[in-house]
Amino acid sequence: MDREKALRFLKEQRKLMNYMNSTLSVVSWDTEVMAPEEAIDYRSEVIGYLSSNYHQLTTDYRIEQALGVLLSEEDKFNLYEQRLIEEFYNIYYKNKKIPESLQKELSMATAISNKSWKRAKEKGDYELFKPHLARVIDLLKQQAVCVGYEGHIYNAFLDNFEKGMTVEELDEIFADLKEGLVKLLAELKEAKQLSFRRPKGPFSKESQSQLALYILNQMGYRIHEAGRLDETEHPFTAFLGPKDIRITTHYYENSIEGALFSTIHEGGHAIYDQNMPHDWAEYGVNEAPSMGLHESQSRFYENIIGRSLPFWRAYFPKLQEFMPSYQSVSLEEFYQMINEVSPSLIRTEADEITYSLHIIIRYEIEKLMVSGEVGIDELPMIWNQKYKEYLGVEPKNDAEGLMQDVHWAEGMIGYFPSYALGNLYGAQFYHQMKKELPQLKDEIESGNLSIVFEWLKQNVHSYGKVYTPGQLVEHVTKEPLNPKYFLDYLREKYLNLYHL
Amino acid sequence: MDREKALRFLKEQRKLMNYMNSTLSVVSWDTEVMAPEEAIDYRSEVIGYLSSNYHQLTTDYRIEQALGVLLSEEDKFNLYEQRLIEEFYNIYYKNKKIPESLQKELSMATAISNKSWKRAKEKGDYELFKPHLARVIDLLKQQAVCVGYEGHIYNAFLDNFEKGMTVEELDEIFADLKEGLVKLLAELKEAKQLSFRRPKGPFSKESQSQLALYILNQMGYRIHEAGRLDETEHPFTAFLGPKDIRITTHYYENSIEGALFSTIHEGGHAIYDQNMPHDWAEYGVNEAPSMGLHESQSRFYENIIGRSLPFWRAYFPKLQEFMPSYQSVSLEEFYQMINEVSPSLIRTEADEITYSLHIIIRYEIEKLMVSGEVGIDELPMIWNQKYKEYLGVEPKNDAEGLMQDVHWAEGMIGYFPSYALGNLYGAQFYHQMKKELPQLKDEIESGNLSIVFEWLKQNVHSYGKVYTPGQLVEHVTKEPLNPKYFLDYLREKYLNLYHL
Incomplete structure (x- = not known):
């Protein structure tokens, strides 16, 4: 095998892996969204079979041969080729090291x-x-x-979701973040608490989905031609193919906020996926560099854009059209309503400020868990202590305590930090976006969301996985990840909102 | 490899083939029913990849090894094992003979x-x-x-869809069928033509789908737990897994008959698939012995049951509930309406009598086509001549002539006879069913369709592919396929209907 042949083989293999990934996504999406109840058992067998096919593709002995040729080359490789080689190196040797x-x-x-x-x-x-x-x-x-792994054993867990991130680095980032959040929360406690009378439903699924489709379309998600919106128990985004990115939401009859903000959130994921460098799919670069970066896009749209005043200056009249009972609510009241800050027990229902504290609690517990410093019996106690300490609330039982999330049950230990990192990446991008686009606020207020879409596409989305997370942040914002931007963003928004 | 090991290997391989088939079905169903427009191009690449994976499973060299062991065994095999071995023999050597x-x-x-x-x-x-x-x-x-192949080259084409059927046999069957149909048509021409004023729509999709679901449920299609009904351009049934059999239909705003009878038709397919011997899936016997037999079940439910007077004695009041504009129609009028006989150009819109003539025309042309007796240029002329001769109608253009069906474009030459054979199998089963169940008519009239369901399940469905088509017909009706039963059924029904 020569250099050209080796590269060609890896690209061809990547293409097959992409086909198998797409297949797995179609089958899993169908299982979640469409399949009748009794289909599930056989379906898991099918998914098991497809997963083992995928695994075989990543452990083909010819990968080692090709890597052997390429790693001994002194030639320079372009950025895409470098990624291709690195990725195969990581996947292949990782899979080789883990006994079947x-x-x-x-x-x-x-x-x-x-x-x-x-x-x-x-x-x-x-x-x-x-x-x-x-x-x-x-x-x-x-x-x-x-x-x-090097250093803390938790680094091996982080590596699965946030390549290159370490406990050493994250400890520092989260320490700053925690300090800033706790301080801000304390300040807000001083303020007069706002009280809301939310319009009561019922809000029909049809009107909620029409509102969602209207906003998704404004955001730039090409849903009609290359996407879908369906309903599931838990909202998610699925990548079924480069031109087939689907989202789901869940409608609640008595409140529009759940479906509204989850569709904006998933819409952020979907836009990211739609604008990846799909022409370079055979190099494996048409995906996000990390889960944190993927979350940065969804949480950016959900919170920084979707819970901002300029956004609703543009779209609140439209919302009132779809939901007539909101005609008795003023824009200012609505803005306060969707930004209510209140420490609570459940992560997925948390506001923008307390959300990251939920994550930090999980991060701290996961580290203790995998280092063995804390035994399995003590977890509920530790969980409840931390909730009391950081958020001032205490679960009545473990269902609303440490068993609220599915992640641990699925073996996804090390994933949670991605959510908080998403907040940080998003705010740092936003800072840069405002600097480069002084007209940003005015454009959003006049309903021109394409200015946001284009900036993200050009600066973030179109790079896919060409850079590592760290490289991408530096490339876009000219400095490493810094929690300051997220904290500044929150302080400005919420002190203002509470008239402090 | 010993006998046990060889059998175990084939069963395991069959299981993997079933997984891959299920995968292909899920992906194809999604492509037809759910996927956004722009997804299609990449999706065809994925389907191509999965098909080639399936092909690899059927050409694994270990199949030859296992067959070698088993074919040299003098031991007896049970019926399931025989089918397993035969099927692999056929698939393996067929695929081996066709160059990649x-x-x-x-x-x-x-x-x-x-x-x-x-x-x-x-x-x-x-x-x-x-x-x-x-x-x-x-x-x-x-x-x-x-x-x-042996004999006529068309035998090789038939073999793909109706194992064991030959031109020699089919020529005879279709000659009798044609003669009987032409004679009956001529007799009906003598009768006073009926005229109908059909209720005008619009009929909402919701009410049409509710009616369809009601009837499907009565038929015994376990749709809620293990099926689905969706809308597509052309109705079809899809086998996504043993407990995941889905159907589609197409709704027309101004007429209920299209969706109503296509759902009953697809429901017949779905019930067949749901009641196959799925516990024996690793022997590959949980499918129909032939396409003709599959069509026998759908056309049986659509026509013999679904266009019968006893059926509508039971369900017409329910139909009137769902479709209030049918309250001005009497049961007798409705029965005549849905059995209107009128030679026409389009196969899929044909009535019960002329339908098989559409098929015979295609059969005759396909034979000429593949034997080379007729050139590609002459096909439209021959088509039009035959339509004029057999049905007395002439297409204005080739779109409503020989280009009306997708089959040839898809390379499915040899499939059409299955539809007519389905009519014949169905009527012969019906004859036997009436003989064994003297109370059949009364039970159907009182809305007890489960008597039909149970008989078919016990006598046809649960055998799957354990027998060949010919064996199954003889097993159920104690004689070989005979077009007499279909012709008798039609004569009795239609001479009565036209008061002749």
Whole structure:
């Protein structure tokens, strides 16, 4: 194999992996959104089979041959080729290092823990979940040891979702973030609390979905030609193909806010996916550099844009058209309503300020969990202590405590920081966007969201995974990730909102 | 490899083939029903990739090894094992005989001819389609030669859809059928023609789909737990998994008959698929022995049950509930309306009597086409001549003539006879069913369709592919296929209906 042949092989292999990924996405999307109840059991067998096919593609012995040729080359490679080679190197040797038996055990253990989590959460009984969680943690730690890591063992977990990020770095970032958030929360407590009378429903699914489609369209999500909006229990975005990016939401009859902000959130993900460098898909660069960066786009649209005054100056009249009962609400009242700050128990319902504290709690607990500093029995106690300390609230039971999220049951330890990092990336991008586009606020107020769309497309989306997360942030904002921008953004917005 | 190991290997391989088939069905269903427009191009690449994976599964060299072991065994095999071995023998050596280059050419040629057919049909211009059709016929003939056949070359085409059926046998069956149909048509011409004033719409999609769901449920299609009903341009049934059988229909605003009878038709397919011996899926027996048998179930429900007087005695009041404008129509009038006989140009719109003549015309032309007795240029002339001769109607252009169906463009030459065979199988089963269940008519009249469901399940559905088509017919009705039963059924029904 020569250099050209080796590159060609990797690109061809990547193409097949993309096909198999797309297949898995179609089948999983169908399972979540369309499949009848009794289809599920056989469907999991099919998904297991497809996953093992995908795994085979990533462990083909010819990958090692091709890498051997390319790594011995002294030639320079362009940026796309570098990514292609690096990615295959990472995937191939990672998969090689994890024994197949461990992988199977892990996938069985997470399937079981997922089921036990559902039951345990329903019954509010941590004991039902505990042994399965312990097993998952143990297997994940074994995996981390096989793959290897430097410094804290949690670095191996972070690496799965936020390449290049370390505990050492994150500790510092989150310390600043926590300090700033706690301070801001304390200041807001001094302020007169706002009180709202929200319009009561029922709000029909039809009118809610029409409003959502209107806004998604304004945002620049090409939903009609290359997307879909459907309803599921939990909202998500699915990448079924370069021109097939779908989102889901959940409608509540008595409140429009859930569906409205979850569609804007998923719309942010979808726009990112639609504007990746898909022409370079065979280099594997048409995806986000990290989960944190993907979350940066969804949370940016949901909060920084979607909960801003200029945005609703443009679109509140339209909302009132779709939802006549909002005609008795003023723009100012609506703006306050959707930005109500109130420490609470559930992450997914948290406001912009307290949200990241929910994440920091999870981050701290995950580190203790995988380092072994805290045993499986003590987790509820620690969870509840931290909620009391950071947020001043205490769960009545573990269902609204440490069992509220599915992530641990699915073995996704190390994912949570991505959400908070998303907030930070988003605010830092926003700072830069405002600097480069002095007319930004005016344009948004006049309903020209394409200025946001174009800037993000040009500066973030179109780079896909060509850069690492750190490189991308520096490339866009000329400095490394800094929580200051997020804290500044929050202070300015909320001190203003509470007239402080 | 010993006997046990060889059997185990084939069963395991079959299971993987089933997984891949299910995957292909999910992806194709999504493409037809859900995918946004721009998704299609990439989707065809994905489907091509999955098809080639399926093909690889059927040509694994270990199949030959296993077959070698098993075919040399003197041991007896049970019926399931026999089918397993036979099926693999047929698939493996068929695929081995067809050179990969020919298969690729064929799949490319049909993709192109499909596109050209759409354009040509739109413009009513056969010249646009002609060269591509010629190419497809040529490649299919090459394939037939590679695979081998006895007697007429068309036998190789029949073999793809109706295993064991031959031109020699079909010529005889269709000759009797044609004679009987032409005679009956002539008799009906003598009768006073009925005239109908059909209720005018609009009929909402909602009420049409509610009616359809009501009837599907009565038929025994487990749609809520293990099925779906969606809308597409052309109705179809899809087998996504043993407990995931979905149907589609198409709603017309101004008439309920299209959606009503197409859902009953697809419901017949779906019930068949739901009641296959899925516990024996690893032997590959949970499918119909032939396309004709599958059509027998759909056409049985659509026509023999769904256009019968006892059926509507039970359900017409319900239909009137869903469609209030039918309250001005009497049951007798409705019964006549849905059984109007009138020779026409379009197969899919044909009545029960003329339908099979549409098929016989296609059968005769396909034979001439593949034997080379008629050239590609002469096809429209021959088509039009036959329509004039058998049905007394003449297409104004080739769009409503020989380009009306997609089958040839897709390379599905040899499929059409299945539809007419379906009519014959269905009527012969019906004859037997009446003999075994003297109370049949009364039960249907009182809305007890489960008597039909249970009989078909026990006598037909649950056998799957354990028997060949011929064996199954003999097993159920104690005699070989005989067009007499269909002709008798039609004569009794229609002479009565026209008061002759």
